[in-house]
Amino acid sequence: MINIVKKKIEFDDELKKKIEFICGFCNTTPTIINGNIRKIDRTNLSYIEPHRIIIKGITILAFNYSKPIYLGNLSNKL
Secondary structure (H helix, E strand, O other): OOOEEEEEOOOOHHHHHHHHHHHHHOOOOOEEEOOEEEEEOOOOOEEEOOEEEEEOOEEEEEOOOOOOOEEOOOOOEO
């Protein structure tokens, strides 16, 4: 049987402060959902799920310590 281990990744505090600062000017509040690392036991396969930032119904995906962000899915790079 395949066991998938799920481990939470903490959102970078500096990035979180920047997002909240920018949203403060627009009078909106972002919803931030932490990403996960999903690893299959006894293999070297793992998947890093990005952090999700939801602002006014628009989903933005971001990774810690990475400059590009993604709009909606990982194929729309900004």
